[in-house]
Amino acid sequence: MVVINNAFKVGLFILAWTLTFESQLAGAAEEEVTADQVVTALEGTFGINPGERRNHTKGTCAKGEFTGTSKAAVYSRSALFSGKPVSVIARFSLAGGNPKVPDTTKNARGMALEFALPGGNLQHITMLNTPVFGAIQPRTFLDMLIATKPDPTTGKPDPEKIRAFKATHPDNLAQAGFLDKNNPPRSYATSSYFGIHTFKFINHKNKVTFVRWRFVPQDGEKRLTDDELKSFPANFLEQTLIERTRKGPVRWDMIVSIGEPGDTENNPTIMWPTNRKEFKAGTLTISSAMPQKGAVCEPINFDPLVMSDGIAPTNDPILLFRSPAYAFSFAKRLGGI
Numbered sequence: 001m002v003v004i005n006n007a008f009k010v011g012l013f014i015l016a017w018t019l020t021f022e023s024q025l026a027g028a029a030e031e032e033v034t035a036d037q038v039v040t041a042l043e044g045t046f047g048i049n050p051g052e053r054r055n056h057t058k059g060t061c062a063k064g065e066f067t068g069t070s071k072a073a074v075y076s077r078s079a080l081f082s083g084k085p086v087s088v089i090a091r092f093s094l095a096g097g098n099p100k101v102p103d104t105t106k107n108a109r110g111m112a113l114e115f116a117l118p119g120g121n122l123q124h125i126t127m128l129n130t131p132v133f134g135a136i137q138p139r140t141f142l143d144m145l146i147a148t149k150p151d152p153t154t155g156k157p158d159p160e161k162i163r164a165f166k167a168t169h170p171d172n173l174a175q176a177g178f179l180d181k182n183n184p185p186r187s188y189a190t191s192s193y194f195g196i197h198t199f200k201f202i203n204h205k206n207k208v209t210f211v212r213w214r215f216v217p218q219d220g221e222k223r224l225t226d227d228e229l230k231s232f233p234a235n236f237l238e239q240t241l242i243e244r245t246r247k248g249p250v251r252w253d254m255i256v257s258i259g260e261p262g263d264t265e266n267n268p269t270i271m272w273p274t275n276r277k278e279f280k281a282g283t284l285t286i287s288s289a290m291p292q293k294g295a296v297c298e299p300i301n302f303d304p305l306v307m308s309d310g311i312a313p314t315n316d317p318i319l320l321f322r323s324p325a326y327a328f329s330f331a332k333r334l335g336g337i
């Protein structure tokens with residue numbers, strides 16, 4: 001009970017901080033979309049599940065470790081790349097606020113990682129299995145939620161509203177097209193996950209390098225076939241991951257691309273050219289997985305702006321917006337709301 005009370009206080013503190021952050025934003029631009037608006041829209045579209053995440057509600061916890069390479073240490077002084085193993089708490093998930101969304105749904109899958117660095121420092125990496133995101137700024141994300149809200153009479157989104165949304169939001173099309181053309185993975189273990197945003201690596205000499213990263217599965221990329229999409233049950237991803245880890249560790253290589261002049265820093269809807277210089281920055285090893293209820297990943301807020309010295313954000317408006325949005329969802333669920 002004491003833990004819940006303390007956790008609730010932390011939640012309230014974050015909420016207060018979020019509101020302060022937003023009033024500063026509101027001062028800068030009257031029309032700014034707020035985190036409150038977006039989290040309320042998530043609730044409007046998917047309903048409220050008290051105590052649960054407002055997005056990526058359905059998920060599975062996992063544990064493991066990460067070992068960085070000496071090559072990565074040339075570009076970033078983060079303790080993540082010290083070469084020593086650091087322990088990791090992971091959460092795999094499906095996008096959206098529906099806790100019962102079928103695992104065959106053609107929406108995004110998520111991989112969220114919390115790295116425990118020496119001295120109590122943390123690094124978060126929170127990714128999707130799509131190389132781009134479906135919004136260049138928060139307004140598009142908000143408008144998508146409003147357009148996909150089920151009509152109370154049919155219980156389904158109004159196709160006309162979705163058509164109008166697509167026609168007016170071209171920045172949504174690249175991710176939507178990727179999800180349409182690529183079936184979902186057969187297992188959380190057989191998917192790549194992309195950082196999507198551009199980040200800065202800062203090394204011991206304070207040299208800044210613009211990077212993007214992805215985690216590539218050593219089990220290979222395996223997607224459901226069209227027949228499996230129709231025949232697979234609603235819940236298989238969690239059990240498949242638990243069984244896979246019982247056979248032995250599951251690994252991903254962290255691959256980093258180095259940006260070149262002209263590569264976008266602030267637009268997560270555009271991929272960088274595929275011929276960028278790349279290197280392996282480390283290996284993630286997941287050794288066990290378990291249902292999220294009461295497990296280690298459940299209470300974590302995988303805020304993507306929790307970073308260690310040596311890794312820093314760019315001014316990508318989506319990346320910067322995520323932090324207050326996650327704080328809103330986190331504060332509500334910690335309070336049992």
Ligand code: HEM
Pocket residue numbers: 038039052053054055056059091092093109110111112126127128133135137138141194195196197268300301302318321322325326329330333
């Ligand atoms: C406007 C942009 C976005 C908004 C408003 C948003 C909002 C949210 C919210 C409210 C949560 C639940 C937080 C919690 O209660 O702990 C969440 C979870 C998540 N989001 Fe986002 N998100 C956005 C963009 C992205 C992007 C670009 C990525 C990937 C690069 C991403 C990946 C994830 C993942 C993987 C989770 C699940 C984290 C976990 O397992 O706890 N999101 N998002």
